[in-house]
Amino acid sequence: MDIALTRQWVQAVAEAMDEHKDRLTQLDAAIGDADHGANMNRGFSAAVTALDTFEPESVGQLLTKVGNTLISSIGGASGPLYGSAFRAAGKALTTPEPDAAEFLAALRAGLAAIQAMGAAVLGDKTIVDAYAPALDAFAEELGAGGDLAHAAARAAKAADDGAHATIPLQARKGRASYLGPRSIGHQDPGATSTALIFEALAKVVNP
Amino acid sequence: MDIALTRQWVQAVAEAMDEHKDRLTQLDAAIGDADHGANMNRGFSAAVTALDTFEPESVGQLLTKVGNTLISSIGGASGPLYGSAFRAAGKALTTPEPDAAEFLAALRAGLAAIQAMGAAVLGDKTIVDAYAPALDAFAEELGAGGDLAHAAARAAKAADDGAHATIPLQARKGRASYLGPRSIGHQDPGATSTALIFEALAKVVNP
Amino acid sequence: MxxxxxxxxxxxxxxxxxxxxxxxxxxxxxxxxxxxxxxxxxxxxxxxxxxxxxxxxxxxxxxxxxxxxxxxxxxxxxxxxxxxxxxxxxxxxxxxxxxxxxxxxxxxxxxxxxxxxxxxxxxxxxxxxxxxxxxxxxxxxxxxxxxxxxxxxxxxxxxxxxxxxxxxxxxxxxxxxxxxxxASRSFAVALTACTTPANGKPGFDLPDDEIEIGVGIHGEPGRHRQKLAPAREIVASAMDAILAEPALADAGQVIVMVNGLGGTPLMELYVVFHEVAALLADKGAAIARSLVGNYVTSLDMAGASITVCRADAELLSLWDAPVNTPALRWGL
Amino acid sequence: MxxxxxxxxxxxxxxxxxxxxxxxxxxxxxxxxxxxxxxxxxxxxxxxxxxxxxxxxxxxxxxxxxxxxxxxxxxxxxxxxxxxxxxxxxxxxxxxxxxxxxxxxxxxxxxxxxxxxxxxxxxxxxxxxxxxxxxxxxxxxxxxxxxxxxxxxxxxxxxxxxxxxxxxxxxxxxxxxxxxxxASRSFAVALTACTTPANGKPGFDLPDDEIEIGVGIHGEPGRHRQKLAPAREIVASAMDAILAEPALADAGQVIVMVNGLGGTPLMELYVVFHEVAALLADKGAAIARSLVGNYVTSLDMAGASITVCRADAELLSLWDAPVNTPALRWGL
Ligand SMILES: Nc1ncnc2c1ncn2[C@@H]1O[C@H](COP(=O)(O)OP(=O)(O)O)[C@@H](O)[C@H]1O
Ligand SMILES: Nc1ncnc2c1ncn2[C@@H]1O[C@H](COP(=O)(O)OP(=O)(O)O)[C@@H](O)[C@H]1O
Ligand SMILES: [Mg+2]
Ligand SMILES: [Mg+2]
Ligand SMILES: [Mg+2]
Ligand SMILES: [Mg+2]
The missing domain is CATH 3.40.50.10440 (Dihydroxyacetone kinase; domain 1)
Structure with missing residues (x-):
């Protein structure tokens, strides 16, 4: 994973958020407060702008910058959570251009930050439900000798499955938890945006 | 016109207002503030209640009592207008049980009170547009040798025609005047309630 | 209802x-x-x-x-x-x-x-x-x-x-x-009709993309109907009508009220007030005092009215005098 | 929208x-x-x-x-x-x-x-x-x-x-x-959904004869939906939920707020307050201070929330202390 590719990833995420903002907002309208699309779009478009004039020396610096920008521009629950995840991923990297395994470790640090902050576990109908299976798939593929491209593709698929799998769940964290059983039957917006982030990764690392 | 008959008239008006309150309110919704039905119903049901315990010595006293009760219970434009009309009619009567001509004079005093107070003339899209033609028809019938029953029947017809004839008019008095040309095409609620009052009269004097 | x-x-x-x-x-x-x-x-x-x-x-x-x-x-x-x-x-x-x-x-x-x-x-x-x-x-x-x-x-x-x-x-x-x-003039715009409890339904039908211009406070329809427009345009036409009045023609100090008709939230009233303030500044008028909120409502009607009063020192000093009522309170 | x-x-x-x-x-x-x-x-x-x-x-x-x-x-x-x-x-x-x-x-x-x-x-x-x-x-x-x-x-x-x-x-x-x-507990009821400017349409569909019970202030649906009921019944169930809380169990002096969610006129809030006051009187609680109006809104949502705070002399004296803000002002 090099700096140029990471830039492309952030760019691709921004494009995906812009494209899917209405869908994310509709999902959030059903069990939240109808702002997740606007939030993610604002955050990643700010990240792209911030990167325009930023010349990082490492992928880690770049990811940290993205995290800080998300924190400073999103607000809501998703701002600190995604922001901290990118920051933690960035800080976890010790080499300027990580290989697939190092990149996986960084992504793991990101998930750990989300869970440290939001205390959600698998099944709570949150970001975690897409993020955690994505990392499992990523790791499995690497373990089986796959490269970054294949690992990212499998992670994207797993994140998307994870997001879909939130539909029958009852939310136990975040705003959707207020609905109690009425949160059942709706896909979690945060898990969905996580799936989009992994999908963007798969797209940019697959030539 | 005797006291018993006058009581029956007021009772019949109250019944008509109750029956037609929604229609009057709908007419008022179109070019006013949607309260004319409630207003008239409140006023005449108060009048009936007031008469329950009132033993007048003349038709004039009875009509004055009705007028005072309308003033004290309706509010809005119609309260003072109808109230003053009934008061003026009552005060105009000098004999306890007026004949048809004396009754006509009393009704004329009522119209005069409305016009003195509200300054509306024929064609302004108000009560006057039903009241004035009703009196003309009443007078014409008496002039032609007709009795109270026939005069009242013709007055009722004329009032109803007059109310219908307000449809193409642009209002120049009252709340409907605020709409300017948009008041055209709707029947005036006050003219309509006046038609109901004359219809009730025709009903009770026609055995 | x-x-x-x-x-x-x-x-x-x-x-x-x-x-x-x-x-x-x-x-x-x-x-x-x-x-x-x-x-x-x-x-x-x-x-x-x-x-x-x-x-x-x-x-x-x-x-x-x-x-x-x-x-x-x-x-x-x-x-x-x-x-x-x-x-x-x-x-x-x-x-x-x-x-x-x-x-x-x-x-x-x-x-x-x-x-x-x-x-x-x-x-x-x-x-x-x-x-x-x-x-x-x-x-x-x-x-x-x-x-x-x-x-x-x-x-x-x-x-x-x-x-x-x-x-x-x-x-x-x-x-x-x-x-x-x-010294005072007002103009109001409705985004929706209101419903009286007795009537039980809105006083008039207003399509989703139309508004009533020049309404009163009794749910009556206004002078005319138009397509929904940005706040800036709506306020500009209301202020045109107000400032065309001789009583308000000359610039100077004014008291301004942006009033909600009952169903419009404060956030939107502030948006309106911003436009009113910008227009008055253009005319060289100074907003000496103001009210933004629900003061003269029309049941649940969504809409707003703007009132401008040309004020001199006497009126302003009486405006500032203590008042203690449920809806207006200061100096006490 | x-x-x-x-x-x-x-x-x-x-x-x-x-x-x-x-x-x-x-x-x-x-x-x-x-x-x-x-x-x-x-x-x-x-x-x-x-x-x-x-x-x-x-x-x-x-x-x-x-x-x-x-x-x-x-x-x-x-x-x-x-x-x-x-x-x-x-x-x-x-x-x-x-x-x-x-x-x-x-x-x-x-x-x-x-x-x-x-x-x-x-x-x-x-x-x-x-x-x-x-x-x-x-x-x-x-x-x-x-x-x-x-x-x-x-x-x-x-x-x-x-x-x-x-x-x-x-x-x-x-x-x-x-x-x-x-010492404070709240409960809110929505008669309509609200519309965020970004979303452009109501956050949820609510039939003409249904209301959402237990909503928050972000346009989320509530805990459940029910048929429209008289104010007395709606308030009674909200107050049941509030007064069931141990913090508010004993009678005494309370500060009460009946708050509009943005699209509800003051007249209806007074109707609600009347019911709240009647229920509190039944429980032997005394309303020491109160607010009725729009204080914590949810855009244009029609609805109301009730907040009750069990207050002692210290809290009441701090409540009465001068305040001078756009939305709350007294004693100054
Ligand atoms: N404690 C948490 N841990 C992980 N994710 C969470 C948590 N709370 C909320 N989320 C995620 O945040 C999403 C909502 O984000 P967003 O709508 O932007 O913020 P808000 O709820 O403040 O409006 C939810 O769909 C959920 O996935
Ligand atoms: N100046 C007037 N002279 C005669 N009748 C009038 C006048 N102004 C209003 N009206 C009548 O009053 C009617 C409306 O009465 P109502 O709805 O009870 O009162 P308000 O307009 O105060 O709501 C109108 O339809 C009109 O016929
Ligand atoms: Mg949200
Ligand atoms: Mg939010
Ligand atoms: Mg009326
Ligand atoms: Mg009226």
């Missing part, structure tokens, strides 16, 4: 009971239909009395208190009160120096207050009437009942109330009320 | 510009996203700071002023503000005695204020947080993010603000804020 009420018939008495429970500074006499100060008006003070149909809350009952009204008479919803109410109120608050009636220019209000003034005169109470007619959406011509009274009522009641509190006589209190009215 | 706005993107900055124009007592820094008192907080005074998503006006900016908040941070509509805003605000108003953050219990608000507190600590600013979680419609269990913060925020900000103004130290100000929160 979705409202918090028990029955359409009981909405007024339930609301008055709620007002009484919420505001110990008010004395609410349901039988007489009078809201007055719990504390007796002091001897020699000119009493200020207003009233009108209900459904415009906080107008008028919410403006009863020190520095503003002595009493208010709430009518049925959108129906002016009956003369008996004003007579009872006048008798309750008159302290030998006469009573000023603040009357919004509607046929019903005018006639009922006029009858009340006659009845009061019969009882030896001197009455002066201030007629409020500030709504420029209505032409003042022989073709209409004259301009309606709307937002300026708040300004008249505040400023005349302050002068009365300072001990001025009947003529002076009525005079300043008339002066405020002459 | 029918709203007074220019574009959905500009609604927040336009509204903030309107606030700035309407309230000379506020200093609105659009760049930093901070509303603070125009007059500098005095040296040695504990600063009180709050914030949250916009769309709840007058909360929070309308409560900035003497005797209440020193600063407020408005987020995007229904989106909690970002830590940078709270850090900028804290730096602007801190006067050597620390800052109290009043935070409504939502994951977003909690996380962003928490990050801000860490950043402030890095800059040597001492921060204490008062978490408001008064909404009994949400069970406080491991199955949820805990009770939401709603109407009690007004009580916390008023009372802690008064103590801060009197010169109390950081621990005392935060302490009384927490005490007020523990």
């Amino acid at each position: 979705k409202k918090f009420l028990n029955t359409p018939e009981s909405v007024l008495s339930d609301a008055l009971a709620g007002m009484a429970a919420a505001h110990p500074g008010l004395h609410v006499d349901q039988n007489a239909g009078v809201i007055r100060r719990a504390e007796e008006t002091r001897v020699g003070k000119v009493a200020l009395l207003s009233g009108g149909g209900s459904g415009h809350e906080p107008l008028h009952g919410g403006f009863v208190g020190t520095g503003m009204l002595d009493a208010a008479c709430p009518g049925e919803v959108f129906t002016s009160p009956v003369p008996d109410q004003m007579l009872a109120a006048a008798k309750a608050v008159e302290r030998g120096s006469g009573v000023v009636f603040v009357v919004k220019n509607y046929t019903g209000d005018v006639l009922n207050f006029q009858m009340a003034a006659e009845l009061a005169a019969d009882e030896g109470i001197e009455v002066q009437t201030v007629l409020v007619d500030d709504d420029v959406a209505v032409q003042d011509s022989t073709w209409t009942a004259g301009r309606r009274g709307t937002g300026a009522t708040v300004f008249v009641e505040k400023i005349a109330g302050a002068l009365a509190e300072q001990g001025a006589d009947l003529a002076a209190v009525a005079g300043i009320g008339r002066r405020v009215n002459e | 029918k709203k007074f706005l220019n574009t959905p993107e500009s609604v927040l900055s336009d509204a903030l510009a309107g606030m700035a124009a309407a309230h000379p007592g506020l200093h609105v820094d659009q760049n930093a996203g901070v509303i603070r008192r125009a007059e500098e907080t005095r040296v040695g005074k504990v600063a009180l700071l709050s914030g949250g998503g916009s769309g709840h006006e007058p909360l929070h900016g309308g409560f900035v002023g003497t005797g209440m908040l020193d600063a407020a941070c408005p987020g995007e509509v229904f989106t909690s503000p970002v830590p940078d805003q709270m850090l900028a605000a804290a730096k602007a108003v801190e006067r050597g005695s620390g800052v109290v953050f009043v935070v409504k219990n939502y994951t977003g608000d909690v996380l962003n204020f928490q990050m801000a507190a860490e950043l402030a600590a890095d800059e040597g600013i001492e921060v204490q947080t008062v978490l408001v979680d008064d909404d009994v419609a949400v069970q406080d269990s491991t199955w949820t993010a805990g009770r939401r913060g709603t109407g009690a925020t007004v009580f916390v900000e008023k009372i802690a603000g008064a103590l801060a103004e009197q010169g109390a130290d950081l621990a005392a100000v935060a302490g009384i804020g927490r005490r007020v929160n523990e």
Whole structure:
């Protein structure tokens, strides 16, 4: 994973958020407060702008910058959570251009930050439900000798499955938890945006 | 016109207002503030209640009592207008049980009170547009040798025609005047309630 | 119709009971239909009395208190009160120096207050009437009942109330009320119709992309209908109508109210106020004082009115005088 | 969507510009996203700071002023503000005695204020947080993010603000804020959904004869849906939920707020207040102080919330202390 590719990833995420903002907002309208699309779009478009004039020396610096920008521009629950995840991923990297395994470790640090902050576990109908299976798939593929491209593709698929799998769940964290059983039957917006982030990764690392 | 008959008239008006309150309110919704039905119903049901315990010595006293009760219970434009009309009619009567001509004079005093107070003339899209033609028809019938029953029947017809004839008019008095040309095409609620009052009269004097 | 009420018939008495429970500074006499100060008006003070149909809350009952009204008479919803109410109120608050009636220019209000003034005169109470007619959406011509009274009522009641509190006589209190009215103009726009409890459905049908321009405060349709437009354009046309009035032609200090009609949230009123302020700045007028909020409502109507009053030092100092009512309070 | 706005993107900055124009007592820094008192907080005074998503006006900016908040941070509509805003605000108003953050219990608000507190600590600013979680419609269990913060925020900000103004130290100000929160419970009912400018349509579909019970202030659906009922029944079930709380079990003096969610007129709020007052009287509780009006709104949602706070002499005397903000003003 090099700096140029990471830039492309952030760019691709921004494009995906812009494209899917209405869908994310509709999902959030059903069990939240109808702002997740606007939030993610604002955050990643700010990240792209911030990167325009930023010349990082490492992928880690770049990811940290993205995290800080998300924190400073999103607000809501998703701002600190995604922001901290990118920051933690960035800080976890010790080499300027990580290989697939190092990149996986960084992504793991990101998930750990989300869970440290939001205390959600698998099944709570949150970001975690897409993020955690994505990392499992990523790791499995690497373990089986796959490269970054294949690992990212499998992670994207797993994140998307994870997001879909939130539909029958009852939310136990975040705003959707207020609905109690009425949160059942709706896909979690945060898990969905996580799936989009992994999908963007798969797209940019697959030539 | 005797006291018993006058009581029956007021009772019949109250019944008509109750029956037609929604229609009057709908007419008022179109070019006013949607309260004319409630207003008239409140006023005449108060009048009936007031008469329950009132033993007048003349038709004039009875009509004055009705007028005072309308003033004290309706509010809005119609309260003072109808109230003053009934008061003026009552005060105009000098004999306890007026004949048809004396009754006509009393009704004329009522119209005069409305016009003195509200300054509306024929064609302004108000009560006057039903009241004035009703009196003309009443007078014409008496002039032609007709009795109270026939005069009242013709007055009722004329009032109803007059109310219908307000449809193409642009209002120049009252709340409907605020709409300017948009008041055209709707029947005036006050003219309509006046038609109901004359219809009730025709009903009770026609055995 | 979705409202918090028990029955359409009981909405007024339930609301008055709620007002009484919420505001110990008010004395609410349901039988007489009078809201007055719990504390007796002091001897020699000119009493200020207003009233009108209900459904415009906080107008008028919410403006009863020190520095503003002595009493208010709430009518049925959108129906002016009956003369008996004003007579009872006048008798309750008159302290030998006469009573000023603040009357919004509607046929019903005018006639009922006029009858009340006659009845009061019969009882030896001197009455002066201030007629409020500030709504420029209505032409003042022989073709209409004259301009309606709307937002300026708040300004008249505040400023005349302050002068009365300072001990001025009947003529002076009525005079300043008339002066405020002459210096004030309003214009209102509705995004939705309102629903009276008795009617149970919206007073008019308005498509999802249209608004009513030049509405009153009784749910009547306005002067015309147009497509929804950005706040900037809506405010510009309202302000054009207001500032075309000779009374407001010259720049200078103004008191401005951006008033919600009942169903419009404060956030949108601030958006409107921003546009009003920008336009006034363009004209060289200075906003000396302002109100943004729900002061003269029309039940649940979504919409807003703008009122501008050309103010001199005297009016501003009376504006700043202490007031302590449920809906306006400062300096106390 | 029918709203007074220019574009959905500009609604927040336009509204903030309107606030700035309407309230000379506020200093609105659009760049930093901070509303603070125009007059500098005095040296040695504990600063009180709050914030949250916009769309709840007058909360929070309308409560900035003497005797209440020193600063407020408005987020995007229904989106909690970002830590940078709270850090900028804290730096602007801190006067050597620390800052109290009043935070409504939502994951977003909690996380962003928490990050801000860490950043402030890095800059040597001492921060204490008062978490408001008064909404009994949400069970406080491991199955949820805990009770939401709603109407009690007004009580916390008023009372802690008064103590801060009197010169109390950081621990005392935060302490009384927490005490007020523990003594307060709320419940809200929606008659309609609200529409965020960005979404452009109502957050949920609600048939003409149904209402949502136990809603929050972000347009989320509530705990359940039911048929429209008379105000008396709706209030009774809300009050049952509130008074079932141990914190409010014993009778005594209470402060009560009946709050409109943005689209409900004052008249209906008085109807609700009447029912609340009747129920409290039945329980032997005395309404010592009350507020009826729009204080914590949810854009244009028609609905109301009820907040009850069990108050002792200390809380009441702090409640009565002077306050001078756009939305609450007395004693000054
Ligand atoms: N404690 C948590 N841990 C992980 N994710 C969470 C948590 N709370 C909320 N989320 C995620 O945040 C999403 C909502 O984000 P967003 O709508 O932007 O913020 P808000 O709820 O403040 O409006 C939810 O769909 C959920 O996936
Ligand atoms: N100046 C007037 N002279 C005669 N009738 C009038 C006048 N102004 C209004 N009206 C009548 O009053 C009717 C409305 O009465 P109502 O709805 O009860 O009162 P309001 O207009 O105060 O709500 C109108 O339809 C009209 O016929
Ligand atoms: Mg959300
Ligand atoms: Mg009417
Ligand atoms: Mg009326
Ligand atoms: Mg949000």
